[in-house]
Amino acid sequence: MKNTYYIVQRELYAYFASPIAYIMMAFFLAFSGALFGIFFSRDLTSVEVNTVMRGWATNVGFFLLIFISIITIRLIAEEQKTGTMELLLTSPVRDWQVVVGKFLATVVLLALTLAFTFFYILLMTIFGGRPDWLPLLSGYLGLLLIGGVSAALGILASSLTQSQAVAAVIGILVSIVLWFLGPLFVNQGPTGGAWWSQALDYASLSNHVDSFSRGSPDLKDILYYLSLVVLFLGVSVQVLKMRRGE
Amino acid sequence: MIEARNLVKYYGDRAAVNDLSFEVEKGEIVGLLGPNGAGKTTTMRMLTGYLAADRGQAFVAGFNVAEKPMEVRKRLGYLPETVPLYTEMPVNTYLDFTAKIRGVPGKGRKRRIEEVMEMCRISDVRHKIIGKLSRGYRQRVGLAQAIVHNPQVIILDEPTVGLDPRQIIEIRKVIRDLAGNHSMILSTHILPEVSALCDRAVIVNRGRVLVEDTLENLERRSSAGERLRLEVRGPADEIRQMLSEWPGVASVSEIPPPPGQEGPEIGLFDLGVQPGADVREALAGTIIGRGWGLLELRTVSPTLEEIFVQLVTEDLAQLEEEDALEAGGVAAPGERLTGRKAYDEEMDEPTSLTEPLAETEPLAEDGAELDVASDTDERKIYPVAKVKTERKAAPAFLTENSPGPAEQKKAKSKNRAAQVDEEELDDASNGIK
Numbered sequence: 001m002k003n004t005y006y007i008v009q010r011e012l013y014a015y016f017a018s019p020i021a022y023i024m025m026a027f028f029l030a031f032s033g034a035l036f037g038i039f040f041s042r043d044l045t046s047v048e049v050n051t052v053m054r055g056w057a058t059n060v061g062f063f064l065l066i067f068i069s070i071i072t073i074r075l076i077a078e079e080q081k082t083g084t085m086e087l088l089l090t091s092p093v094r095d096w097q098v099v100v101g102k103f104l105a106t107v108v109l110l111a112l113t114l115a116f117t118f119f120y121i122l123l124m125t126i127f128g129g130r131p132d133w134l135p136l137l138s139g140y141l142g143l144l145l146i147g148g149v150s151a152a153l154g155i156l157a158s159s160l161t162q163s164q165a166v167a168a169v170i171g172i173l174v175s176i177v178l179w180f181l182g183p184l185f186v187n188q189g190p191t192g193g194a195w196w197s198q199a200l201d202y203a204s205l206s207n208h209v210d211s212f213s214r215g216s217p218d219l220k221d222i223l224y225y226l227s228l229v230v231l232f233l234g235v236s237v238q239v240l241k242m243r244r245g246e
Numbered sequence: 247m248i249e250a251r252n253l254v255k256y257y258g259d260r261a262a263v264n265d266l267s268f269e270v271e272k273g274e275i276v277g278l279l280g281p282n283g284a285g286k287t288t289t290m291r292m293l294t295g296y297l298a299a300d301r302g303q304a305f306v307a308g309f310n311v312a313e314k315p316m317e318v319r320k321r322l323g324y325l326p327e328t329v330p331l332y333t334e335m336p337v338n339t340y341l342d343f344t345a346k347i348r349g350v351p352g353k354g355r356k357r358r359i360e361e362v363m364e365m366c367r368i369s370d371v372r373h374k375i376i377g378k379l380s381r382g383y384r385q386r387v388g389l390a391q392a393i394v395h396n397p398q399v400i401i402l403d404e405p406t407v408g409l410d411p412r413q414i415i416e417i418r419k420v421i422r423d424l425a426g427n428h429s430m431i432l433s434t435h436i437l438p439e440v441s442a443l444c445d446r447a448v449i450v451n452r453g454r455v456l457v458e459d460t461l462e463n464l465e466r467r468s469s470a471g472e473r474l475r476l477e478v479r480g481p482a483d484e485i486r487q488m489l490s491e492w493p494g495v496a497s498v499s500e501i502p503p504p505p506g507q508e509g510p511e512i513g514l515f516d517l518g519v520q521p522g523a524d525v526r527e528a529l530a531g532t533i534i535g536r537g538w539g540l541l542e543l544r545t546v547s548p549t550l551e552e553i554f555v556q557l558v559t560e561d562l563a564q565l566e567e568e569d570a571l572e573a574g575g576v577a578a579p580g581e582r583l584t585g586r587k588a589y590d591e592e593m594d595e596p597t598s599l600t601e602p603l604a605e606t607e608p609l610a611e612d613g614a615e616l617d618v619a620s621d622t623d624e625r626k627i628y629p630v631a632k633v634k635t636e637r638k639a640a641p642a643f644l645t646e647n648s649p650g651p652a653e654q655k656k657a658k659s660k661n662r663a664a665q666v667d668e669e670e671l672d673d674a675s676n677g678i679k
Contacts, residue, residue: 006343017335082331083326086296092320092347245255
């Protein structure tokens with residue numbers, strides 16, 4: 001457990017030692033802020049505020065996916081390339097501790113970024129908006145979970161290759177496919193009723209957002225996100241082991 | 247403390263390490279020696295547990311690397327070939343991190359890091375970002391990282407590669423300071439390093455151990471036997487006559503003096519001496535007694551480099567024979583030392599092959615380096631296997647002396663002019679007709 005903590009510490013250090021985290025955070029905040037401005041540019045009734053907030057959370061979720069994919073790219077690929085992975089994996093640290101440490105550091109960064117968006121909520125209440133707090137908070141939980149899935153996916157993509165460019169392409173493309181799996185390709189197409197299209201629809205990341213932003217997060221949605229995280233991280237650990245011929 | 251038992255590792259269907267075994271006792275420094283691509287790095291990675299062996303076992307500090315990896319890692323300090331540095335961190339933060347994950351308890355951690363920085367002579371750069379350090383400092387930070395938890399076993403993969411002679415001497419000092427308390431393996435293809443640091447050498451080639459012995463034994467074992475170098479002023483023919491009839495002298499060969507230094511009647515001789523016979527004293531007495539000038543008489547013992555080259559060359563020659571047998575033919579004499587293709591492919595850095603393995607070291611500060619540096623200029627050792635570099639043929643327009651576009655145009659217009667002339671001529675001749 002201690003080792004994981006040390007890894008988290010170091011990863012956070014690395015995040016804030018390089019400009020990439022600052023740039024991506026600024027970019028994400030600018031984007032979500034702009035979306036917020038657009039969505040709330042009209043006078044809204046309190047019922048409308050909640051529906052608009054739901055739309056905002058879903059859209060922000062997608063950008064979060066891209067944002068996290070980009071900052072996680074270097075996590076393992078870089079260490080493979082510079083040889084520091086050899087340092088970690090010949091120290092008394094287990095492979096999974098390395099992977100989980102990197103994941104948790106990303107989650108901390110993610111939580112920090114999301115915390116900054118509370119500023120918008122603050123603005124809204126100052127100017128008289130009265131949102132329902134329960135859907136709002138559970139919406140944030142949803143965003144955190146989506147970000148977590150994206151972080152795990154980014155780590156997996158990063159473990160597959162030494163080249164950060166390749167890792168970026170894999171990570172971002174798979175994120176996009178996972179997000180649009182249901183709504184774009186299957187649900188509204190001619191195959192809408194077939195069992196496999198329903199299955200694909202269910203596997204889509206965006207299909208599980210709604211229950212969070214409604215304020216009544218479904219246990220099966222939480223489990224869905226968590227199981228994706230475990231799956232991606234588990235595969236990453238196996239990839240690391242495979243590379244060393246185990 | 248360290249034991250490799252029949253280690254085997256395949257990359258694809260090529261065996262990088264093939265049935266390799268050796269042992270390192272407590273407190274011993276062993277040099278793992280071999281040309282590039284001999285399997286040194288792979289062997290070390292298997293000993294550290296970074297790579298899993300395909301067959302065979304490795305033991306470190308009494309633990310099986312495959313079965314108890316965590317116990318092994320706690321007792322192991324490892325400096326890989328590419329120094330594993332987080333370039334965005336300052337030196338002391340980096341060492342703090344490596345100490346933490348190596349399990350150095352929080353209480354004495356700070357003091358230990360100070361100690362190690364002192365030992366590796368990097369205290370003056372403790373607050374500097376690693377990415378901004380020079381190569382020599384980086385290497386020493388890497389070394390500090392490997393010893394920060396005071397491990398029983400230290401494995402160093404080419405610790406002095408890419409450093410200048412001054413830095414090499416510094417690193418060697420650090421390594422020598424560590425000797426005694428730790429068992430150590432260090433790999434290198436620089437032979438003076440082994441003479442300077444190690445108790446024992448394990449010479450590997452093609453993934454196997456060729457020879458494993460102490461340095462003295464290695465030097466004794468060489469088939470070259472003992473040789474004498476003799477420089478005498480006097481009548482050359484008489485001297486040669488006397489030397490060849492001397493009991494105990496097996497062979498006499500005259501060495502032509504270096505150009506520009508031919509003195510009158512100075513003869514340089516290389517004598518092969520039968521084992522056990524010490525002819526120096528009697529020989530010197532006789533030469534002086536006859537009134538000749540004895541300028542130099544010294545024993546030449548084979549150096550590690552000669553032994554190394556001899557072993558590797560023999561190994562490759564054997565490989566050639568095996569290949570020839572397999573192919574059912576005899577290898578062409580010209581290809582004698584080039585090795586087979588598979589061997590060539592192992593050589594990962596073509597440039598390193600064109601440089602001498604052992605270079606002279608102008609800056610020798612202490613005795614160990616001094617005797618190494620002596621007369622290395624006459625035996626720069628080049629690796630025996632050479633990579634055949636296949637160059638793509640340059641496109642035709644680069645190699646041929648083809649005219650540039652402007653000239654081409656000119657030539658064309660000239661042709662046209664010639665054509666016009668011909669037509670005119672034709673016309674003219676028609677007109678004549």
